[in-house]
Amino acid sequence: MKKKKSKKKLVIGVGILVVAVVAGVNIYGSMNAADSAIPQVKTVSAVRDNVQQTVEISGTVVSEEQKTYFSPVNAKVDTAALKEGETVKAGTSLIEFDQKDLEREAKKADLNVESGKLDMKNTLNKSDKAVQKQQNAAGDAASLKQQVAAQENYIASLKARISQANANAQAASSKAAAKKQADAAAAQKAQQQEIQREYAQAQTTYQNETLPAYQNQLNTLNNEMNQAQSDYNQAENSYQMAFQAWSADQSDNNENALEIAEQMRSEAQITYQNAKTAYEDYKAQKPAAPVMSDFTGEADIVSDGTSADVSASASSSTDDTAVTADTTALENELEKASNNLAELQSELSSKEAAAEADTGAVTEEEKEKMEITNNLSELDQMSAQELVEAAKKGIKADFNGVVTKVSVVEGATATQGMELFTLQNTDKVDVNVNVSKYDYDKVKEGQSADITIAGKTYEGEVTSISHVATQNEKGASLISADIRIKNPDEDIFLGVDAKVTIHAEEADNVVVLPSEVVNIGKEGSFCYVLENGVITKKDITTGISSDEYVEVLDGIKEGDEVIRDLGSLEEGMQAEAADRSGDVNGENTETDNAEEGI
Template structure:
């Protein structure tokens, strides 16, 4: 009997111990209530056994049932607590701290090595080719003769050009001597006619303005006289009044002014003077027109002066250009810079047509890499940014030298903008047309707040991170700056040491209790 009671008491104590554990603290009110009911039932059974005397067999049976019931209750409670604990377990999240340090943003891409300077050489003269020094694909140095002309043929062409230039100059000088006198008269007439045209226009406008003043003044006096006559009629029944006499005097004075007004007379005198001046200008203009016509008719040609001068000048330009070109290639067609001859279009003994293509030279001193830039990287790029160019395992210093102002379509149909990376230290190991890897240093910041790039999220409201505070998930809006491969600069929203979630889960919400585990 004692043993059964002790065992039942032990079950009761175990239940109480379970209730005091950390897991029982997380039970809901309903579950706690069920546990309390079970405890009260056991306590009542114990009291009943103490008060009632039973037969030994019956007591054993009751004790056995109590022990079995207690054990079953413990098992049930254990299962219930385990289920509730599993259901209320905190989700695990991985975190990192906001740190302070340096960050550099790099844009990595690839492109094709091309010459920054390309020149196509055209035949300046139609002279027989003497020697072709290189073939397509070979390199030449600056100042090296790529093509030479046959010396005798080039000398003949030079002499012909000199004679043509001299003959053209002689013809023009002869024409100018015969026309000197006519040119003097013609120049005088042209200048005077231009001045006379303006003078005639100005005088005519001034006369019209004076006449307008005379007409306006006469009209004003006539209107004033009409008003006076109306007033006289109104006072005609009071002819003896002072007012009537005054009106009569004013009317008389008005009539005098209409025919003898000083301003009108002055304007009319001025009109007469400027009318005479206008007539003189018109007569002089007629004389200048006659002189102009006469000087034009006395020229050696019937009005072909401008054409002759233009033709003579064009011939001079053409002959001088031919002569200069001949002189320039007397030592051969020279490479203006060191590079690769990528096209050769003539052979020895050929006489090329003037303007036809001789060869194409692409520089190995001015070298660039052209890269396609997407709209996502375009805002990071600017002229002058430094870059590292890798060609066939060799690294070179580079610089962004050009960004196109229009987009093109790449092979995938996406819009890209081409940019040029100038190689600052090219050498003989560079090959045109090969692929090069580019790493552009687009931005750099020192001692700024840094966070892992995968911790920053974006939605319609902007950028944000999840911060762990007192075991709870807190959403914080942030502003970011530049980013590297791993980290991103935080310019606003976080402080150094903040613990942030590096990997979010679909069910993560603000206010959620979690278990934070720092990333290794």
């Protein structure tokens, strides 16, 4: 198979054929001079030159950038200064909105925020008062517990004094009692004294050691709880500030800061809950004050080995001589002290009930919920204000371009997100072309190009090449590419056809042959040369090619003579090179003249 040649080169072949026929006639006419003549063939020399490969293709002018504008607000369109096909300049106001309804919504959002803040402040104030009341009741209860314990101790001492007075009176009136009775009475007195001593010692230990130690530890836990609550409040404030910063600018830095603040807040909240639990648990473990009943009971004193002997002896020896002391004053004091104790215990029960009752105080969860509600109101407020600002700004063209689609008219009510119009950039313009399978390997990003639109030429550059082929209606594979127009002007219209010449690869100072002498077969490229007067086929390796020349990488070297056209001759036949003295640039002048005349 031979490579398709240009019309001009095909005409050259016809000229050679005519020459060959004439030569045949001459040979036939001169057979008396010789039996046969060696045919002559025209040759061309392989030379060094530059080869510029180009790809000629057509395409469609398209915009490199397109933007569809949507309504940022729910508002009436006051002005819509645009229509399809018209050009606009960057910064031109294209859409203006009515702002009355948006301003009304913004004012409503402001009032909602203020109302939410006042509601939260009022609720927290009531909660703080309830908590303070409960804390006061708890403090009063603690004080009352001490008073009750002291009153109980006082009553116990009165009872002991009455008992002691009676015992003394009985002892004074029992001088005649038996020694066993006296010993029993003495033992009983000693026992009572020991009880009083142990009770007094227990009271001292409770007042001086047990209760102060408990109160100190309780105060420590209370301080830790208060500190933990303060740390949590501070962490909560930090979180709210981080949340507001993130809401205003949802950047990666603000998002990271928000996550850190939220983690610190959670840790502070856990610390506070643990401290509060420790305080309340320890508070419930308050040690009870000692009472006389803990030290009194049946006498363990024995005279003959058992307590029953003492009881029986005392009974038998005092039945007839029992004497009681005058303890009227002590009895009256005991009754009064008992009444006071009952009042203290009643008041203590009331305070404890108040301290343990549910005050209805705001929990941390409720407080957080109120803050979230207020934050949402503030976000609504910000959104409403932003919508007002967006309506004031209207919509302006972001770049010089052509309006290609209009979906809104003046007086219509636009909804947020509604499509308004589409604008295509006229400062960033490409020619979209489809490259055939024979040329796509020649086209590379960054190559320069000449673009012709309506007779005007622009500079271009290949900016992108698709890596997915498409098929045309005939099933041929095509590769899409974009050629950017470097110097677009007002004479360019989107959607029109354009002719593109892509300047592909270039090879300088390489061995080249005219395109018409290079043939292409199933096994590759080849040409014909004369070797020792015989027509010989030469396999060659080609590089890039232009319309006129082909780069030869191997098989032919500079200066080699290559047959232009075999005509009716074949490989293996004898031939000789024609005289090239009349050639101009390697071509026969007469043949060229003949071509021009055809």
